[in-house]
Amino acid sequence: PTALAVTKDGKVYFTEDFGTIKVYFPETKSIAIIGELDVFDCGEEGLIGMALDPDFEQNGWMYINRTVSEYMNLPCSEIYSDPKKLHGDSSSHQAISRFTINDDVLDVSSEKVLLKIPNQHMRHMGGSMAFDANGNLYISVGENTHPGYINPYAPLDERPGRSRYDTQRTSSNSMDYRGKILRIHPEDDGTYTIPDGNLFPKDDPKALPEIYVMGCRNPFRISVDHETGTLFWGEVGPDAYADIDRGPKGYDEINRTNKAGFFGWPYFIADN
Numbered sequence: 001p002t003a004l005a006v007t008k009d010g011k012v013y014f015t016e017d018f019g020t021i022k023v024y025f026p027e028t029k030s031i032a033i034i035g036e037l038d039v040f041d042c043g044e045e046g047l048i049g050m051a052l053d054p055d056f057e058q059n060g061w062m063y064i065n066r067t068v069s070e071y072m073n074l075p076c077s078e079i080y081s082d083p084k085k086l087h088g089d090s091s092s093h094q095a096i097s098r099f100t101i102n103d104d105v106l107d108v109s110s111e112k113v114l115l116k117i118p119n120q121h122m123r124h125m126g127g128s129m130a131f132d133a134n135g136n137l138y139i140s141v142g143e144n145t146h147p148g149y150i151n152p153y154a155p156l157d158e159r160p161g162r163s164r165y166d167t168q169r170t171s172s173n174s175m176d177y178r179g180k181i182l183r184i185h186p187e188d189d190g191t192y193t194i195p196d197g198n199l200f201p202k203d204d205p206k207a208l209p210e211i212y213v214m215g216c217r218n219p220f221r222i223s224v225d226h227e228t229g230t231l232f233w234g235e236v237g238p239d240a241y242a243d244i245d246r247g248p249k250g251y252d253e254i255n256r257t258n259k260a261g262f263f264g265w266p267y268f269i270a271d272n
Contacts, residue, residue, distance in 0.1 A: 002127065003050040008057060017046035019066070023104055035099070035106025040069040040092070042076035044142075045119065048094075048127030053186075054135055060101040063137065063186070065127050067119060068095045079121065092119045094127075096139060098190055112190025115139075115210070117177045122146045122164055124218040124236070125178075133226040136185050136195050140233060142218035143171045143179035143265070147239040154238055154266045167266045171215055174200065174207035179265065181219055181233060183212035199260035215263040230258045237269060 004014035012024040019039040024031050039046045049065030056062070069092040071079055094117040100110035117139075119125060124142035131137055145155050145167040157166040171179025184192040199214055200207035213219070218236035225232070235253040243249050251270030255263065 002046070002048050003129075005050065005052040007052065013050070013052065013062070015047045015050045015064070017041050017048065019047050021047075021050070021062075021064075021106055032104065034101065034104050035108065037064070037066060037108070038068075038072055040067040040072045040121075042079055042121070044123050044125055045121065048125060049129045049139070051129040051131060051137065053098075054131050062099050062101055062106070063114075063129055064095075064097050064099060065129055065139065066095055066097070067125070068093055069119070069121070092121060093117055094119050094125060094141070096129075098186065114186060114190065114192050115177075115182075115184070117141055118144070120144055120164055126216070126219050128219070128221045128233075130222050130224045132224040132229060132231075134185075134195070134229075136183050137192075138212065138222055138224060138231060139182040139184070140216070140219040140222045141178050141180050141182065142220070142236075143167045143216065145170060153240060156266055167217075171217065171265050172262075172267070174204075174211065174214070177208060177210065179214070179216050180211050181213035181216065181222060181231065182210040184210055197260060199262070212260050213257065213263060214261070215265045215267075217265040217269070228258065230256050232256045235265075235269075238266075 001014050002017050006012050010026040015021050018041040019037040021035040023034050045067040047066045051063045053061035096115040098112045100107045122144050126140035126142035128140040155167045163169050170176045185195045186192050194202050194209045199211045202209045219233040220236050222233040233255050237250040237252040240249045
């Protein structure tokens with residue numbers, strides 16, 4: 001299981017990384033499959049996030065974050081042994097979609113794709129989604145950078161041909177969705193608008209207006225306090241095993257903020 005949401009009448013909807021969506025009925029203590037989606041489910045990818053619309057009881061809208069790739073039907077072993085497939089292509093992405101549920105059946109034909117996020121199959125994709133009290137949807141996106149080959153150091157690799165191992169291309173890049181927590185306002189027609197108060201001006205040509213939190217490594221799970229508007233996220237830290245002159249070891253963090261900001265990765269973490 002990757003995500004769950006509880007309705008006002010106590011039903012529990014939950015998703016599984018290989019694309020299955022289920023519901024638990026508290027009255028009968030039973031579970032039913034309500035839908036199955038095609039996903040790329042190798043490693044840390046697949047159906048990695050889900051959230052119910054604030055008006056779910058009226059509209060039946062469920063938001064899904066899943067990995068889409070032309071390699072979805074291939075075994076993981078083949079993906080990881082082929083550099084071209086491993087590093088992804090233009091068709092590989094995280095799809096942030098809205099589906100409609102009718103009588104606890106997911107209508108696949110109802111899909112509205114709000115946003116596509118690049119994914120190079122390099123792990124660390126976050127995936128959590130949560131609504132605030134104003135109907136804004138927060139989407140956590142990991143840095144999508146493999147930590148290996150230069151351990152124990154942070155993946156700051158500016159050598160030619162090594163861009164996929166340099167997390168500066170994502171976490172500290174204002175023109176990339178990865179290594180961020182995005183904030184959008186879904187509209188009834190399946191599109192979205194940008195709420196006020198995100199990190200960059202809406203018309204900034206050098207920044208994506210959806211960015212709310214920047215400088216994340218892997219903000220794996222998030223939540224929003226509806227009374228205060230505070231965003232919380234759990235940050236999976238780097239793989240470094242020692243504090244050394246070139247950087248800190250792999251501290252994990254639990255963070256909170258009630259305003260947009262740049263929070264440091266890959267340049268610092270923990271006690272900064």
